[in-house]
Amino acid sequence: MTTQDKAQNDNQPEKGQAGREDGGKNGVSRGKGRPRRRKRPGKGTRPKDGTLRFIPLGGIGEIGKNMYLLEFGEDMIVIDCGLMFPEEEMLGIDFVIPDTTYLEANKDRVKGILLTHGHEDHVGALPFVLPGLDVPVYGTKLTLGMASHRLGEARPDYKPKFKEIKAGDKVKLGCFSVSFIPVCHSIPDGVALAVETPIGTVIHTGDFKLDPTPVDGRITDYSAFAELGKKGVLALMSDSTNVEKEGFTQSESVISGTLERLFREQRNRRVIISSFSSNLHRVQQVADVAARFNRKIAFAGRSMINNVDLARRLGYLQISDDMMVPLQDIDKVPHNRLVLVTTGSQGEPFSGLMLMSKGEHHRVKLGPKDVVAVFATPVPGNEKMVSNMINRLFRCRCEVIYEKSWGTHVSGHASREELKMMLSMVRPKYFVPIHGEYRMLVRHAQLANQMGVPVKNTFVMDNGDVLSITDKSAQAKSKVQAGAVLVDGLAFGELESSVMRERKDLAEDGVLVVSMTVDRRFKLLSDPMFESCGFMHLHDAEHMRKEFSDAIRHTVKKASSQRGVTVEVLENKIRGRCRDLLRKYAGTKPRVIPLITVLDR
Structure with a gap:
């Protein structure tokens, strides 16, 4: 879903360079052809003294699977834990969640998960992430109600540690002090987060708009944002979804x-x-x-x-x-x-x-x-x-x-003028656009520049990039493992897994099954049989079926006369010969599956 639109060089904000710090997918099985397991992230990835790190694991360059980390010293907090619905080519996949390898490797440092609101792209991954971390989850009543329902359906055996908060509350998590600010969105009970850190305040807006006449009367708290802006805000992470829409979002x-x-x-x-x-x-x-x-x-x-x-x-x-x-x-x-x-x-x-x-x-x-x-x-x-x-x-x-x-729909996200107002109220030293496709992030960064945030203090990031902030500077030059994990029922897999490649091949070209029975000297005991699915049926093409049958007989006879032949060797030879014939007849490449039964006689 990530869009790799490139901005003009003179308008492109700074972006961290990819410098690998960690690796391996924890707890995900790997098939043939998958990359080798890299070393797990460890103590070497921890922030230096006096350094605040912001790490998006999802929600950057895409709409969905929002998950963001804040780290300082030995303490870490997680903001949101969402999923994304599959793209068209993700055949049979139910949904996509963030790769939490880095988070799991450092789970002893996680003080809690903070939820901004109850939409699936912010809470939907909890059943797959929370049991492995087993940390407290903070959210408003409705948000926790929706999260609880999803956990109850997917993980009824797990008892979460939910901590209900109200807008205006403040909680202490390690070195972080988090205040919850009410914001309007397309679902009730949404909040933004103001996180006090040892080196300054970080604001995460969550999904928001500045609705002056909300249905429930719960308006976005302008005064809270303005007051924080007067005191000084170190960094602002802000919703970018509607940055391309001029004016204000309707109520x-x-x-x-x-x-x-x-x-x-x-x-x-x-x-x-x-x-x-x-x-x-x-x-x-x-x-x-x-x-x-x-x-x-x-x-x-x-x-x-x-x-x-x-x-x-x-x-x-x-x-x-x-x-x-x-x-x-x-x-x-x-x-x-x-x-x-x-x-x-x-x-x-x-x-x-x-x-x-x-x-x-x-x-x-x-x-x-x-x-x-x-x-x-x-x-x-x-x-x-x-x-x-x-x-x-x-x-x-x-x-x-x-x-x-x-006029049957009104968006729940702030348009350009509202985003300008947020930047004007908060006046951050550093700015990171979040929650949007890549072009939206770039446009939001450019908008921040127009509102007075220096280009050098604006960071368009990718998932896994690490923004390191000290009391003197900020830079995004390192990276942790991030990406997508596909969920198919209760099974997990990598985005580039062999299972997905096989599904793609089957969807595009079909499958041809060749079955035969041989003795222990690999001599045919009966005619080979063919079955196809999603491909032309050989029993409807007599000449083609005869040529395939003759070719298989010749391949088996030749292979049986060689030393060291095994079932695996014979399967590969049959697979290769069938593919040669398929290119001749159809120009397609269906997956060929040889089924060889060896009788011990």
């Missing part, structure tokens, strides 16, 4: 106006609204407007139902019981008296709205009496899936609202 409260218009114009239809399941402010607005129009509300999609249930129990959603309808009872409510809120705004394969669009949902069948409103914009990379889903919704003969002109 989430404008969605109420869109909902009012939708319900007013579609009085005689059932309303189906698709949104992010974590955007509880939007769910609250849907419920409020539905109540004014005398409609009942139902929820579909596992994550939507789970998040709504959790938020209601914790007091973050105010929806009365008599207004809600269980999904199994929606047919008892007149079409024009119901609103259904579902997952699927990103075209996820098994989400509620996707199943409805295919006519495969077990409870909801769409038709002319329905209007579907997609209250989200496609995340980069999801455009095709969303477009295909919308086309299928039209085929269901329902009305579909998805156009930007309707």
